[in-house]
Each structure stands twice: as C-alpha cells, then as structure tokens.
Amino acid sequence: MQTAHEIATRIDPATVPVTAKAVVPKQLDxxxxxxxxxxxxxxxxxxxxxxxxxxxxxxxxxxxxxxxxxxxxxxxxxxxxxxxxxxxxxxxxxxxxxxxxxxxxxxxxxxxPSAEALGLPEAGKAYREACRNAHPAAEPRWSHPAVHHAACETGFHELRSLPEEKSRKLFERAYAVTVRMLLAGEPLREIPKALPEKVSICTPEVGRSALAGLRSALKGGSA
Structure with a gap:
C-alpha cells in the first residue's frame, strides 16, 4: 500500500481543481x-x-x-x-x-425612493401607459423614458397578450429595476424618434412604374 507521501508526490498540481475563494466585501471606507x-x-x-x-x-x-x-x-x-x-x-x-x-x-x-419621488408616474399609471402604447394602432406618447424602458424590458407583445395579472407583475418588476438604474445613473433605452408625416411606400407596382418611366425617358433622350 502506498503511503500518503508517495501519493502526494505523484499528484500534478495543475490537475487539481481549484475551489473558488469566497467573495470578501471591500474594506469599509x-x-x-x-x-x-x-x-x-x-x-x-x-x-x-x-x-x-x-x-x-x-x-x-x-x-x-x-x-x-x-x-x-x-x-x-x-x-x-x-x-x-x-x-x-x-x-x-x-x-x-x-x-x-x-x-x-x-x-x-x-x-x-419611490417612482413618484423621482418625478415618475406611479407603477399603476405607468403600466396603463405602457399598455396603451403597446397597441399596434397606437401613436406612442411616453411621459418619461423610464416608462418606455420598462415597457421594452417587459415586451410589447407580452403587454398586449398576457392576462393583466401576469403582464402587470412583469411590468412592475421591470419598472422597479428601471428606477434603480436611474438612481445608479445607468443609461436607459432611447425613445424612438417619430416618423416623418409623409412616408414613401415602395411596392412592386410602384417600382415597376418608376422603372417604366425611367426607360421611357431614356428612349426619348436617345431619339
């Protein structure tokens, strides 16, 4: 039988798993x-x-x-x-x-601090705003970037489709995290800029019509 010393001398230190050290809090300043x-x-x-x-x-x-x-x-x-x-x-x-x-x-x-103490709408009001803006036909109007951020983190689909009990719980949790992010000075999602009033819509028919007009103009120029 091998002695403990003989066994120890045959162990490769590189193959021994290292146990993670416990995290020690930094010294209090x-x-x-x-x-x-x-x-x-x-x-x-x-x-x-x-x-x-x-x-x-x-x-x-x-x-x-x-x-x-x-x-x-x-x-x-x-x-x-x-x-x-x-x-x-x-x-x-x-x-x-x-x-x-x-x-x-x-x-x-x-x-x-509560959301209200930071100048934000309270959680219930923020949730109702997020649900309104999550509707596909809505023209989003956000009272504060924090409400928009929490709605994005919750998910617009979830706000539209889940039962109120579930979607509200998800939103309020996201909203609480968002408030803590504000306190910590962390950046929030930017609210998308509004689309221009006049938007050009391209369809195959529009494309073919434009192409036909271009060909006609080229033919006229070469005549």
Whole structure:
C-alpha cells in the first residue's frame, strides 16, 4: 500500500481543481462607516426596543458588521438615502417611533425612493401607459423614458397578450429595476424618434412604374 507521501508526490498540481475563494466585501471606507454609524444612531432614537435587538456592545458591533455587508451588496452608501429610510420608518408609525428594529433588508428597501419621488408616474399609471402604447394602432406618447424602458424590458407583445395579472407583475418588476438604474445613473433605452408625416411606400407596382418611366425617358433622350 502506498503511503500518503508517495501519493502526494505523484499528484500534478495543475490537475487539481481549484475551489473558488469566497467573495470578501471591500474594506469599509471612512464615508461608509459614517453612514453605518448614522443609521444606528437614528435607529436607536426612533426604535424604543433597540436594546432587545442589541443588548450589549458585542451584539451592536456584530449588527453593524452584518448591516455593512448588506449595505455594500445593495450599493447603499449615501446619507441622503439613509435619511429617506429613517423618515419612511417614522412615517409608518403615527407617533414617529417604531416599536421594533427593522432588519437590514427591510431598512434598505425603505431607503429606495419611490417612482413618484423621482418625478415618475406611479407603477399603476405607468403600466396603463405602457399598455396603451403597446397597441399596434397606437401613436406612442411616453411621459418619461423610464416608462418606455420598462415597457421594452417587459415586451410589447407580452403587454398586449398576457392576462393583466401576469403582464402587470412583469411590468412592475421591470419598472422597479428601471428606477434603480436611474438612481445608479445607468443609461436607459432611447425613445424612438417619430416618423416623418409623409412616408414613401415602395411596392412592386410602384417600382415597376418608376422603372417604366425611367426607360421611357431614356428612349426619348436617345431619339
């Protein structure tokens, strides 16, 4: 029987599969640390039950570390977005104080501005606009490039043919992604320019007629 050493010396390192390393979040910079600390100060001020969630300094430090990873994964690094999230949390409760500490995912969702806050139509209105413009006989009029982009991502055929329950769900998901793209400064699909009022239509008959006229003119010129 071969020893472990003998087996090891016969293994070609190039043939050994390499296990992918776990993705480690980038180190938190000073600005992001300020955001995290600001979040926890605000949560402690508006959530009376925060001590139940973080009973001691160790638990608080662990929570900050967990929230930091969640914020970095979501691309949340703006104090303005954090303030929006805190304000949304306060508005959920008439006395401006939340009875419990939200989870990191719940808080991140509160930090995302609504379509209306960005000057866009709300999702239901945007969906109805997309359905109207998806009709083959429609003369498309888009209130905002974001509505057009979400309609394209959903698919005009799907908007026309699927039941409302399904097409609406597809559109609202695409619209939410589009809003996040706007926040990230990513480009959206351009709205096609309108066709000219007068459009030339070419058919075989038109082509043959034009060709006959050209031949006649050439014959007249050579006579």
């Amino acid at each position: 000073e600005g992001s640390a300020l955001v995290i600390n600001a979040v926890f100060r605000e949560l402690q001020s508006c959530c009376p039950a925060w001590r139940q969630a973080w009973p001691d300094d160790k638990a608080l430090a662990a929570a900050k570390k967990s929230w930091t990873k969640a914020f970095m994964a979501a691309g949340l690094h703006s104090l303005e977005q954090v303030r929006l999230g805190v304000e949304q949390l306060r508005l959920r409760h008439g006395d401006d104080r939340a009875p419990w500490v939200p989870g990191s995912g719940e808080f991140i969702a509160l930090c995302q």
